[in-house]
Amino acid sequence: MxxxxxxxxxxxxxxxxxxxxxxxxxxxxxxxxxxxxxxxxxxxxxxxxxxxxxxxxxxxAERKPGRKPKQDAKDRRIAELEKRSARLEEKLALAEKLIDLQKKVSAILGVNLTTDGER
Structure with missing residues (x-):
């Protein structure tokens, strides 16, 4: 002992x-x-x-004592951009699903979906 x-x-x-x-x-x-x-x-x-x-x-496993090393400005910027990219990809996926849903609804109802510029 x-x-x-x-x-x-x-x-x-x-x-x-x-x-x-x-x-x-x-x-x-x-x-x-x-x-x-x-x-x-x-x-x-x-x-x-x-x-x-x-x-x-x-x-x-043994860990080193103390704080984790601080991220430099580039690493923080990269992490921030990756988070933003992930959020935008989620929004894009949702928008694509909504567009597909609109197309299906218009096909069922027989409504022609056109924007003002497509006439």
């Missing part, structure tokens, strides 16, 4: 091993013995289980 006050870092493989060992525990007191042997709290084991269930084994 590590010295008190010394913070341990677990690799993804260690975390996965401990979670699998905990899952294999069947008798009463086995998980508690595992936690004492590994020197971890049940809340940490619960957090690892949750990460594993939500995001798979890659979620257990």
């Amino acid at each position: 590590p010295k008190p006050g010394k913070r341990r870092k677990f690799s993804a493989a260690e975390k996965l091993r401990i979670v699998r060992e905990a899952a294999a525990c069947t008798q009463r007191g086995d998980i508690e013995a595992l936690l004492r042997r590994e020197g971890i709290y049940s809340s940490l084991l619960a957090a690892w289980r949750k990460q594993l269930a939500l995001h798979g084994s890659e979620a257990l």
Whole structure:
């Protein structure tokens, strides 16, 4: 067991091993013995289980502390344009569906759809 006050870092493989060992525990007191042997709290084991269930084994990998690096102006502009492009594509798809619907309705009703410039 590590010295008190010394913070341990677990690799993804260690975390996965401990979670699998905990899952294999069947008798009463086995998980508690595992936690004492590994020197971890049940809340940490619960957090690892949750990460594993939500995001798979890659979620257990160690992340760098601190904020994510800021995007530069070009990256922000690209992201903004991609969002705008996606919104416009959705609008275009909706407009095309509405035009098709108008054509079908006019065919059913026998109405000729022409604009002022097409007469």
